Amino acid sequence: MSSPLPLPASALVRDVRPAGALVIDIAGVTKLYRMGTETVHALRGVDLRIHRNEYLAIMGPSGSGKSTLMNMLGCLDTPTAGHYEFGGKNVATMDDDELAGIRNREIGFVFQTFNLLPRSDALHNVELPLIYAGIPKRERLDRAMQSLENVGLGERVHHRPNELSGGQRQRVAIARALVTRPSIILADEPTGNLDSKTGVEILALFEELYAQGNTLIVVTHEEDVARHARRIVRLRDGLVESDAPAQ
């Protein structure tokens, strides 16, 4: 096992915010894929409940179904069977447009590869979800500016991604995820493409966001990253192996 990443100072105190309303209620969810003639059981009956103000890590080796679960949580995919409620609404029966709406308003994605639009500046990247939400231009720009300032990039709003460092790009992505004031932030290996120092900075930023009252779900295979969360859910072979507060 590699030497652990140093935890940010605030985490040493490790305060846990009180949990709020139930956001995600998953019961008995299964997901099957057909790959040619094979059927892959990615999830075999997962139960998971996530409340507001939680900071959660989902861990598991490859093949454990953690990517599938993440796609489910992100409303990018729907379960084959089982019950999934997001904010009290039944997701499993939603059509494509409704799912897109939930993704737009309630979920903030942070990807391992940042997934920024290369030919747009930071400001435009961050305002994109608001365009899809039908927000007028003035308000869009205000909120996007604010979001970028919140992640410490107020000075670089007109930089293109290729003019930003890896850490800065991820910050732009985080600002983008926050701009719609979503119910949850869903991060897939957020430090995977960053060096360890920058990774620490990003995790410190997550800590700040948690302190500000956001709900964070981080999907990772790295223990060091998962340790920053307050609760760790471990998956194996499509089932929840353990679900406990982080030590």
Add this chain to the structure above:
Amino acid sequence: MRQLYYELTESVRIAGAQIYANKLRSLLTALGVIIGIVAVTLMGTAINGIDAGVDRSLAGFGDDILYVSRAPWGNRFDWWKLRNRRGIRVEYVRAINEWIADQPNSALKVAVPYDQGFYHVTRGDNRLNNIMTIGTTDAYARTTRSDLLEGRFFSEFESQAGANVAVIGYDVASGLFPGESAVGQTVRVRDQNFKVLGVVSRQGSFLGAFSWDSMMVIPFGASRRFGRVNTDGDVQVQIDVKRLAEAKDELRGLMRRIRQLDPAAEDDFALNEVGTIRERIDPIKNGIALAGLFITGLALFVGAIGIMNITYVSVKERTKEIGTRKALGARRRTILLQFLIEAVAICLVGGVGGLALAAGLTQIVAVVAPSFPLVFSLGLVLTGLAVSVFTGIFSGFAPAWSASKLDPVVALRYE
């Protein structure tokens, strides 16, 4: 609705950025559309030009003239029926004009006789063969639309006297009197001298065919003296063109009285008008136009295929971006709209470029080959732009649709 507007503006912004970022690729793609639009537009200008040319040629005849002839124009008339018909006599002209004078409210204006022959015209060593020579009265000047470049038409006196005077067309003048004025000079027709009174301004020929520029007009009496018995002459009656039906009725009635026909007998003459020619030409013209547009449309179709191809490539390249946009909340129709707009944008670039190029080419042709009919018009420009937009929608739809249907999970994994 507001959402749609923002998505639209975002799509336009993206389209512009895409074209700008891939200049070479966009240019090559647009080139297909440019060539297609140039072909279709030039075809359109040619059709316009043919229209204008036909109109101009027919205008020389005058569309407010009724021609009293033995037979209807152009019909495959029963020849034996025709053979037995009496000729049109120029005495009718006087009768008609007297009648018109008595009827101040007639839809008929004036009648002129019209004799036609083909003669050789010489001046010194210069010679022009088979010049169509019209014999008519001074009133003829009122019936035709052509105006004189120089000189004058013959007067009533000269007309009644059948004087040996002539008004010649532009090409006749330049052929017999190169580099000098023809007015006041003498030409020889059938061993008779004719004094040139005036030259008609240039009409231009329609694709090198019939033109008023190679014609000559002499007084009716002079024409008669060439010894042609006027069995095939015409009487032309100028009418108030707004009262065409009424005029035809009046003239028909008048002619029947002049010819002393029984009420029960059918007409033994025909009233022709230029509209008849136009009616016969129109279907031919439309047929040519359609065929021409179809063929040049194929060129545009090839351009459209290029657009479709490039849009598919673009979708494939940006699969991950599409996944990201969907993850951020873009709906299917948003993605569809985005790629459609991108395709339309390239087509518009091609369309505008093609129209500009076609306009330039039209100018060049006008300078180099002025008799070739090409007419650019605003209608053509608007049609060209509309065609570009439609081509973009048509060719971009399939790839845009496939983009909109991408599974975001799969798309996000795409490397």
